[in-house]
Amino acid sequence: MGDDMEDIVKIDEIDKKILHLLNEDGRMSYREISRKLGVSVGTVHNRVEKLMKNGVIKKFVPVIDHSKLGYKLTAIIGVRVKGGVLRNWEERTAYHKNVLAIYDVTGEFDAILIGKFRDTSELDKFIKGLLKENDVQRTYTQTVLNIVKEDMTSSKML
Template identity: 75%
Template sequence: MKENENKNEIVEIDDVDREIINLFNEDGRMSYRKIAKLLNVSIGTVHNRMEKLTKNGVIQKFTPVIDHSKLGYNLTTIIGVRVKGGVLENWEDRTAYHKNVLCMYDVTGEFDAILVARFKDTSELDQFIKSLLREPDVQRTYTQTVLNIVKEDLSSSKML
């Protein structure tokens, strides 16, 4: 079966699956033994549920949540980009993996893509924006600087 065949398939999960996901979301290093004890289920149940959740794509990967400010990246920006027609996907492939880009979204409206990026300072942001504008496929950018982060939880499982 091809990877994209199940991409839009809705996966049914039960309360035990939800609790396992919530516990892992709180502490990704929590052992199966501790989860089993907290949920009053067997370690095998936790193991099998995690295998199932990973296999069916509910859990896509295990990754640390990085505090970018601790690494000197204190400037968060939202950047709208308008790209020439027909080349959006190629442009995204080239830009999505830039070190400063955290998120990239295809959107409707005035811009074709929205980037969320972090920079050490305005000089680094300036260089990034100017490099975008030098690209022949980029027609226009619009940059907003985040003043305060009210809520930022990209790994949230609260929708479960």
């Protein structure tokens, strides 16, 4: 993932409308999209293929309600890692079942984790596991009391 301006993909209004519709329902057929937008099915197909090729659409996945699966506790965890090993530590930790996101950040911590847990004892076990790792210097955990907005699929920026 680069930050260069050349990595930015230019899209037009039809592309934006297609993205909005697919964001609402990723299973929407090209035929239904074409009817809603007044363009041909071929146009929709070509546009979606181009958006996938350019990396604007990474993949089609279901949006999972983790609370329905018992993961009702959300935690935000700041982690300070020993110098020079952040990337390796992140790669190992990213695959932990409870971790939804890892961000490199500025400030007091090197990374912020967003995790979902069944209960406080599962969170406690996870944190104690982190602290046992040689590369982790310290953690800071906040539990979420109320989710005001959580939409990792938002297309509102378009």
